[in-house]
Amino acid sequence: MNGLRRLFGDPLNAALSLGVLAAAAALLPALVRWGLLEAVFQPDTAACEAAQGRGACWGVVAEKARFILLGRYPADALWRPLLAAGLIAGSWLVAALGRLAGGRLAALLVLPPLAAIPVLGGGFAGLAAVPTELWGGLPLTLLLTAAGMAGALPLGIAVAYGRRSRLPVLRGLLTGYVELARGIPLVAALFVASFLLPLFFPDGMAVDMLWRVLIAIVLFAAAYLSEIVRGGLQAIPPGQLDAAAALGFTPWQAQRHVVLPQVLGAVAPSLANSAIALFKDTSLVTIVSLYELTGSLGLALAGDPQWRPFYLEAWIFLAAVYWTGCALLARLSRQLGRTAPQRRPATS
Template identity: 75%
Template sequence: MSFGSLRRTLFGDPLNTLLSLGVLALLAWSLPALLRWAVLEAQFAADVGACEALDHRGACWGVVAEKARFILLGRYPAEQAWCPVLAALLIIGGWLGAASGRLPGAAVASCLLLPPLLAFPLLGGGFAGLETVPTELWGGLPLTLLLTGAGLAGALPLGIAIAYGRRSSLHLLRALLTAGVELARGIPLVAALFMASFLLPLFFPEGGGLDMLWRVLIAIVLFAAAYLSEIVRGGLQAFPAGQRDAAAALGFSPWQTERWIVLPQVLRQVAPSLANSAIALFKDTSLVTVVSLYELTGSLGLALAGDAQWRPFYLEAWLFIAAIYWIGCSLIARLAQLATRGAAPRPQADPPGN
């Protein structure tokens, strides 16, 4: 954004000018105090005595240094801590690669789909001399990223299939899919997690059911797929029919038309809405703590619950968590921007003689 467009946005009319001046005045009043608390008078070393001596006049970032491993990795065994670290780096690296804007579409899809698949054996262990780690001990940031990445990797293809199924000429299929989507959209995610955790095992023989993580992941995939399917279906309904007719005239089969012409354009057009759902899912992974899976926020709660000395400095720890969520949401938003970059129509040249 250029300086001129920024000036027009902030000071283009009396109301915007008044609001902008009010925000600037608020920042000028609060920033010095915030700077003193967060930086100038803050305690960065993991010294609980020094933090208590501050009496909250400055931030105690030492709680982050002291509890970082537990917050970021949860209860995962310390001797194999490199496994969740590598799994998290794979998923983050995949997101960064997809957000770089330098990769073709197939490579972007690989960056989004493959890292979550590779993260499962890394976290589970049981190979190359590593001890097997039960899913109950997975936690922290790797679990948050895994639930988000694997949830989206499963929900988007399923959502696309549901969107096409609801456009089918088979009335029974349309009715069943519509009922399923409306049911999923009519309940909160926490209810879906409870149903997957306590009702799904009833359909398996005793001792042969899925563990908690897989049940939660199934609930997340189905829940997210319902919302993503509505987004994709809206894009399909808005797609101009003339392009399908032109593809048929060129000899494309219906499958080729959808695969090479319709679906890529639809996904670009609805990318902002898909990104909103992805961001919501990324933040909603914190709900899995209700079924005893301790992702990022759950690990923070465990880290502070058993330590009365560091518990008073929970605000700084939560700000650290908030910064991680902000970075993750920004990456997802960046992906949407790159996806829509090629969706805007190009300006047409004037015909000769005009």
């Protein structure tokens, strides 16, 4: 009943609800017919061409799924990118469904991307070395997101505290860094990492493109996360620090055990929004020749004129993959909000 009241409680809501229902009734049968009833699911180009205009060709997904999801990784070692993606996605799933908090949760989110790097790179224990140029698809997208957030969050916390420092030089430097990072698009940061950052390394020292891009992502995301954390810090009443001091806490202990857990719990939805945005923004690394999900899709279709006409179905599949990842991160955000300690209102 409450749901019906929200949908039809007043003339405006009733009109909007009826309009949405009418649009769904008009479009849904055609979508079901195109996407299911008359669709082609086998990787058969002749059948897809015959059904073109009437039904979807999901055969392109069946044919190109390996290239889209795993990129150009060597075919004889596909278990390694599958394991790397499973480690990271599995950690998100466990964090979203479990009730972990504190150090256990941090370890769950930080260790999988660290473990995924040697699995993908190899060069030890009999695993063939695979250059980062061949990493791609879903494992690269997950790795950039997880490692980017794992590096950006502690840096963002440090910057947030630094901007509250009493040292004007430190505040000015950190403010300039945050404003610079927020004032340029991520594309510009990636180009700087690709072409300008190598100039700051010593002569003869070459840093792989992937790690330069990851540095840019961490620095870029940390600027946004620092503002989120700084807003949470400003919401904590000063009286809590006084109470912690009265109980014998040192200033560091008060921040570690009293202030920061409340701040991270309060800003968890905003942190999740940043993670979701970063998960999608990893598609920009294609411009520096790192082929994550969207780049792998482009490679899979660009060199195959038979399947190239059915790009729409491939992009719909890719959108479903991105939506699944975003939904998982949103569920993780809600879980963090429930498990984090909440600040109680002060009472007189």
